[in-house]
Amino acid sequence: MAATRLPANRDEVASRLQRAYPEFVAGISENEVLFADGTTLPFDDGIANKPDKDWISNPDIEDMFAYRYPAGAPALVPDVNFDPGRARNAAFFSKIYGDCRKGEVDKHLVKVVWLPKKYGRSVRFTKLNGAAEMLSRVSAELDLLPASYNVDLFPPAGTYNCRSVAGTKDPSAHGYGIAIDISLKRTSYWRWKMLTPTSPVEFRNKVPFQIVRIFEKHGFIWGGRWHHYDTMHFEYRPELLPAHNEGFR
Numbered sequence: 001m002a003a004t005r006l007p008a009n010r011d012e013v014a015s016r017l018q019r020a021y022p023e024f025v026a027g028i029s030e031n032e033v034l035f036a037d038g039t040t041l042p043f044d045d046g047i048a049n050k051p052d053k054d055w056i057s058n059p060d061i062e063d064m065f066a067y068r069y070p071a072g073a074p075a076l077v078p079d080v081n082f083d084p085g086r087a088r089n090a091a092f093f094s095k096i097y098g099d100c101r102k103g104e105v106d107k108h109l110v111k112v113v114w115l116p117k118k119y120g121r122s123v124r125f126t127k128l129n130g131a132a133e134m135l136s137r138v139s140a141e142l143d144l145l146p147a148s149y150n151v152d153l154f155p156p157a158g159t160y161n162c163r164s165v166a167g168t169k170d171p172s173a174h175g176y177g178i179a180i181d182i183s184l185k186r187t188s189y190w191r192w193k194m195l196t197p198t199s200p201v202e203f204r205n206k207v208p209f210q211i212v213r214i215f216e217k218h219g220f221i222w223g224g225r226w227h228h229y230d231t232m233h234f235e236y237r238p239e240l241l242p243a244h245n246e247g248f249r
Contacts, residue, residue, distance in 0.1 A: 003082035003227070005055065005066035010043065013065050013239075020219075020239035021129050024096045033061055033092070041091050052081050057170055059087035069240040070225060071216045077203045078227040085221040085240050086228065090171050097128055097176040100162035105177050109160055112136050115143045119154040126160075126177030131236040134218040135180065141214045152207055157181035157232055167191060179235040183207050187232035205231045216241060 014028040024035055032040040045060040055063055067084035098104025110132050111122035116139070125132040142153055158181045161174040173179035181187075188204035205224050212222045219238035223230030 003067060003079040005063075008062045008065035013043075013062070016065075016239045020237075021096050023129070035095065039095070041089075041095065056083070056087055057168065059089050061089045061092055063087050064089055064092075065240075069221055069237075071221075071241045072213065075205065075209045075212060075224060078225060078229070080201075081227050083226040083228055085235070085237050086223075086226050088171070088173065093171070093173075093176050097126055097178065100171075100175040100177075105160070105162070105175065109177050112139065114139050114156055115154055116140070117143045118150060121155075123156055123159040123180065124177065125180070128177075129236070129238070130219075131178050134220070134236060134238075138215055138218050138220065141217075142211065145210065149208060149211065151185060152183040152211060154182075155184075157184040157187070173233075173235040178237075179233060181232040182211075182234070183232050187230075189230050189232070190226075190228045201227055201229075203227070203229055205229065207231045 010028050017025040017033065018027060026034040026036050028034065028043055031043050033043050034040055042060060044062045047054075047060075050058075050063070055066070064085070064087050066087070067082055069084040094104075098108065100106070105126065108126045108128050109124045110127045112125050112132050112135050114121060114123050123135075125135050127133075142149070145153070158174065159179065160177045161172065163172050163175060164170055165172045183206070186206040188206065190201050207222075207224055212224065215222060215234045219236055219241055220234045221237045221240055223233030223235075
């Protein structure tokens, strides 16, 4: 079954962006996202029915909300092309985190001790928008899980890295300092299983759902929710998740 992209509700998007990024986003007026410093970015580029490759490589801000992220739901096989959060408007994320190619991200990176009891080594994450604080909370909860989870938790497979998404020229979430990869020994990635460029994507996952739920609880989305899956990947995207007092949908 193929997923269907839907137009975003501007009032809801404005509320989500303001809640997630209160120091940066002031709201949405007509077709512009308003920032606290007086600058703006287009909300909708006016291009309807984008092919999936364009939705991924050249999304507007509205496109980022085309699929509702299923926070807290069972880890089921995603519908075809259901990739909530995989589309990132580069201008928006560069605005709120900086452009790593210009050295704008590094100055906001801080050290977060990953699993203080079990592992105790630091990773680098941006402090902006509470990202590092939320990763620290995730780490503290994961640290309490039984030893059977350790194979998925450490060593981590990477956080900040100024690079593009594999196989593309699109900026990676790692370049904004908002992503962490785990479970290197048991991860699954859709590109690794493609026999040809047109082969169907066959979903695979070994990451326990308890780990996923802890990340989602603190504002992170999981690449295992995507049809084009990347099960090691978690990124801080609070605009796509409900507020803590709303619970999971």
